Amino acid sequence: VQLVESGGNLVPPGGSLRLSCAASxxxxxxxxxxxxxQAPGKGLEWISYISVGGINIFYADSVMGRFTxxxxxxxxxxxxxxxxxxxxxxAIYYCARVGTTPSAPIGFDIWGQGTMVTVSS
Amino acid sequence: EIVMTQSPATLSVxxxxxxxxxxRASRSVRSNLAWxxxxxxxxxxxxxxxxxxxxTGIPARFSGSGSGTDFTLTITSLQSEDxxxxxxxxxxxxxxxxxxxxxxLEIK
Numbered sequence: 001v002q003l004v005e006s007g008g009n010l011v012p013p014g015g016s017l018r019l020s021c022a023a024s025x026x027x028x029x030x031x032x033x034x035x036x037x038q039a040p041g042k043g044l045e046w047i048s049y050i051s052v053g054g055i056n057i058f059y060a061d062s063v064m065g066r067f068t069x070x071x072x073x074x075x076x077x078x079x080x081x082x083x084x085x086x087x088x089x090x091a092i093y094y095c096a097r098v099g100t101t102p103s104a105p106i107g108f109d110i111w112g113q114g115t116m117v118t119v120s121s
Numbered sequence: 122e123i124v125m126t127q128s129p130a131t132l133s134v135x136x137x138x139x140x141x142x143x144x145r146a147s148r149s150v151r152s153n154l155a156w157x158x159x160x161x162x163x164x165x166x167x168x169x170x171x172x173x174x175x176x177t178g179i180p181a182r183f184s185g186s187g188s189g190t191d192f193t194l195t196i197t198s199l200q201s202e203d204x205x206x207x208x209x210x211x212x213x214x215x216x217x218x219x220x221x222x223x224x225x226l227e228i229k
Binding site for chain 2: 034043044045046049058059060061094098099104105106107108109111112113114
């Protein structure tokens with residue numbers, strides 16, 4: 001069971017970037033997924049969620065209107081399209097799976113290793 | 122938005138001793154609370170979910186308790202590999218999912 005992010009880079013303010021998260025070892029299409037970021041030396045900030053089938057999507061206020069989450073179940077991949085990037089978007093971006101039991105969700109049980117996004121001129 | 126507050130920010134404990142970390146929610150999250158461990162340069166790892174259930178492969182020295190607004194993560198007989206940052210996370214009322222700011226557990 002593994003998640004592997006890619007796509008992080010150095011981009012200027014106002015730039016765009018697309019992050020990918022490749023899933024393996026589990027039935028990706030059956031799981032809800034999230035993006036969580038962590039600014040250098042800071043805590044964890046949830047930024048986006050996508051449901052099974054992509055029917056429901058949510059964003060944190062800090063990225064609403066600038067970031068778009070999507071998934072391709074055929075390619076077992078999660079994506080985050082980021083536009084109009086700001087210095088405060090500088091962070092490690094993690095994809096994380098919502099774990100479940102037969103009765104309830106259990107938090108984020110699988111995390112990728114993260115990909116670094118640096119927004120700077 | 123539910124605000125999660127962890128205390129203390131830093132906890133200094135000697136190996137072999139017990140560590141007690143706290144997490145408080147601004148309103149009830151029932152038992153929908155998880156704890157994660159994060160070591161430098163690594164992703165967070167799920168330790169506890171449902172406030173008190175250990176995730177797969179987590180040693181028995183890790184235990185969680187609480188419900189509603191007040192939660193505790195206890196680590197007994199601290200091992201060298203346990204010194205890390207710990208985050209709590211509520212998944213009861215979302216969006217947004219929210220995390221505590223973290224407690225750094227350091228060697229005394």
